[in-house]
Amino acid sequence: xxxxxxxxxxxxxxxxxxxxxxxxxxxxxxxxxxxxxxxxxxxxxxxxxxxxxxxxxxxxxxxxxxxxxxxxxxxxxxxxxxxxxxxxxxxxxxxxxxxxxxxxxxxxxxxxxxxxxxxxxxxxxxxxxxxxxxxxxxxxxxxxxxxxxxxxxxxxxxxxxxxxxxxxxxxxxxxxxxxxxxxxxxxxxxxxxxxxxxxx
Amino acid sequence: xxxxxxxxxxxxxxxxxxxxxxxxxxxxxxxxxxxxxxxxxxxxxxxxxxxxxxxxxxxxxxxxxxxxxxxxxxxxxxxxxxxxxxxxxxxxxxxxxxxxxxxxxxxxxxxxxxxxxxxxxxxxxxxxxxxxxxxxxxxxxxxxxxxxxxxxxxxxxxxxxxxxxxxxxxxxxxxxxxxxxxxxxxxxxxxxxxxxxxxxxxxxx
Numbered sequence: 001x002x003x004x005x006x007x008x009x010x011x012x013x014x015x016x017x018x019x020x021x022x023x024x025x026x027x028x029x030x031x032x033x034x035x036x037x038x039x040x041x042x043x044x045x046x047x048x049x050x051x052x053x054x055x056x057x058x059x060x061x062x063x064x065x066x067x068x069x070x071x072x073x074x075x076x077x078x079x080x081x082x083x084x085x086x087x088x089x090x091x092x093x094x095x096x097x098x099x100x101x102x103x104x105x106x107x108x109x110x111x112x113x114x115x116x117x118x119x120x121x122x123x124x125x126x127x128x129x130x131x132x133x134x135x136x137x138x139x140x141x142x143x144x145x146x147x148x149x150x151x152x153x154x155x156x157x158x159x160x161x162x163x164x165x166x167x168x169x170x171x172x173x174x175x176x177x178x179x180x181x182x183x184x185x186x187x188x189x190x191x192x193x194x195x196x197x198x199x200x
Numbered sequence: 201x202x203x204x205x206x207x208x209x210x211x212x213x214x215x216x217x218x219x220x221x222x223x224x225x226x227x228x229x230x231x232x233x234x235x236x237x238x239x240x241x242x243x244x245x246x247x248x249x250x251x252x253x254x255x256x257x258x259x260x261x262x263x264x265x266x267x268x269x270x271x272x273x274x275x276x277x278x279x280x281x282x283x284x285x286x287x288x289x290x291x292x293x294x295x296x297x298x299x300x301x302x303x304x305x306x307x308x309x310x311x312x313x314x315x316x317x318x319x320x321x322x323x324x325x326x327x328x329x330x331x332x333x334x335x336x337x338x339x340x341x342x343x344x345x346x347x348x349x350x351x352x353x354x355x356x357x358x359x360x361x362x363x364x365x366x367x368x369x370x371x372x373x374x375x376x377x378x379x380x381x382x383x384x385x386x387x388x389x390x391x392x393x394x395x396x397x398x399x400x401x402x403x404x405x
Contacts, residue, residue: 005310033400091381091382092377147307164307
């Protein structure tokens with residue numbers, strides 16, 4: 001899911017950077033003192049999750065956990081993803097510095113969009129698991145679509161690219177949905193305040 | 201406020217430490233399978249340049265586009281797709297300049313390899329005359345055509361023996377992700393969290 005350096009053109013990189021800065025600024029404003037540790041932990045989870053390869057399907061894909069982040073952090077997922085991606089670029093050579101902004105927007109923006117409708121569902125016990133699955137699934141699906149859209153700018157055919165990226169990420173979408181579902185259900189039982197709900 | 205944060209962290213800390221341990225263990229169980237970047241490397245074999253490419257962890261990169269650029273001119277010398285083993289071969293360009301071999305898999309994966317001119321000029325057929333001065337007062341009985349055949353056979357045999365070494369070298373040249381990188385990254389994240397907490401705390405008081 002990390003676009004490599006040297007693929008995208010200047011304007012795309014620049015607009016990605018601007019959007020990422022805007023998202024991060026909003027995110028930093030929204031994180032209050034009590035949420036700082038949660039944000040850092042999810043950022044750490046995201047940082048490590050990219051090393052877990054999903055060995056199904058044609059491509060080279062790994063876990064993202066972006067849906068989980070957006071579900072728990074809302075706009076706060078932007079700074080968390082930005083820092084984690086920066087560290088991944090430094091430590092793992094995933095992605096790169098110039099594409100950092102675009103990668104943040106692809107992963108963070110899609111997660112925000114993908115979990116937007118399901119954050120409310122967290123408070124409803126019967127819908128909680130469903131919310132987790134759908135947010136995890138949709139966030140990766142949207143990220144794949146957004147990535148294909150960005151890659152079109154490199155005069156690749158959208159449908160062909162979208163097919164490669166989307167099909168490659170189908171297994172991740174399902175795995176991600178299941179993981180997010182379990183994490184949400186688990187947190188609801190042991191640490192409901194992370195989800196912003198009262199203990200039942 | 202700080203105390204509240206501290207106790208909150210204690211309760212959470214144990215669970216998070218558990219989760220991180222699981223994540224790290226998971227990583228080591230699957231370390232043979234983790235993958236992300238695409239790597240390509242090239243070597244000369246006779247008149248051809250062979251390239252091999254694969255993702256981190258050994259999966260071969262299939263059906264990816266390989267573009268070969270001349271570094272000095274910037275023009276594309278050869279272009280094609282990798283086969284099922286991630287191999288792609290092209291014939292040596294006539295003009296012996298350094299080459300940039302770039303692989304892109306259409307899904308955002310991209311890797312490159314700088315192939316220096318001397319590597320293939322030395323291995324190539326015609327260029328041999330530059331490398332080896334013609335023996336002027338050699339035994340006149342040795343036929344030139346025999347020598348050429350012999351050179352070719354030796355070159356092929358040496359290439360066969362050296363090919364695994366090349367692969368091994370290319371693999372070693374890749375930077376591996378280790379526990380240090382992971383722990384380093386996590387350390388940075390928690391350090392930043394501490395910094396953020398401190399700044400918010402200062403602002404609130």
